[in-house]
Amino acid sequence: MLERETVVDDPQQLLGLLAKRGWFRHSAEAMHHGSILREMGQVGERLGRRVRGRAGALEEVVEPRHLEEAHPRSLSARYGLGALPFHVELSHRTRPCRYLLLGCIDPGSPSAATMLLDWRTLDFSREELNLLEEAPVLVRAGRRSFYSTILAMGGAFFRYDPGCLEAVDERGQRALRLVEDRIAGAPSDVHHWCQGDILIIDNWRVLHGRSPSDQGSGRRLARILIDA
Numbered sequence: 001m002l003e004r005e006t007v008v009d010d011p012q013q014l015l016g017l018l019a020k021r022g023w024f025r026h027s028a029e030a031m032h033h034g035s036i037l038r039e040m041g042q043v044g045e046r047l048g049r050r051v052r053g054r055a056g057a058l059e060e061v062v063e064p065r066h067l068e069e070a071h072p073r074s075l076s077a078r079y080g081l082g083a084l085p086f087h088v089e090l091s092h093r094t095r096p097c098r099y100l101l102l103g104c105i106d107p108g109s110p111s112a113a114t115m116l117l118d119w120r121t122l123d124f125s126r127e128e129l130n131l132l133e134e135a136p137v138l139v140r141a142g143r144r145s146f147y148s149t150i151l152a153m154g155g156a157f158f159r160y161d162p163g164c165l166e167a168v169d170e171r172g173q174r175a176l177r178l179v180e181d182r183i184a185g186a187p188s189d190v191h192h193w194c195q196g197d198i199l200i201i202d203n204w205r206v207l208h209g210r211s212p213s214d215q216g217s218g219r220r221l222a223r224i225l226i227d228a
């Protein structure tokens, strides 16, 4: 069982909680959509500035979607209701957002878990870290596509999303395969949602994914993204 964390008003305390394992759970005081979002906004405000998601909105509601209903460039367009692979949010930006807040409006029935994985627990050797820091990969973002690396200089952030990263040479191929293999063998934290749960995730450190889901389960998560 995961321990329940306390309400945090103090940004320093918030950062302290995040520093432990890169994410933590907070429980909203009230259970309806508006109050959950309001509380997410308050926590987000203490961490930084809100940024827009893929579809351009400052707050979003994510629901498991069939392939054909999903936003064409989203991971759901590729994986549909199946498991959503581990990824870093906004990997297609030059700098992915720093924090990701997910709030449970409805866990759904059957519900699907969110999985969390700190890339630092993937035990990369010094050599492997060098490869991740140096091997070029293509970041597909339509007209704004660019070349980058999986690991930022000095390990500041991790960029990984099988939906938008592509190898352009043998090193990039090795780097992407290395991450994929390491993730597949790694134990992750599994969060089973209760209504009103808010997860605060350090998106530079912790990857997230979702277990397989059902159409019409009613599962709905609110999401806001924060830059700091």
Ligand SMILES: O=C(O)CCC(=O)C(=O)O
Binding pocket: 062, 084, 089, 102, 113, 114, 115, 208, 209, 210, 221, 223
């Ligand atoms: O539905 C989930 O558990 C996570 C979905 C996701 O990747 C996201 O909202 O960014």
Ligand SMILES: [Fe+2]
Binding pocket: 087, 088, 089, 208
């Ligand atoms: Fe995501």
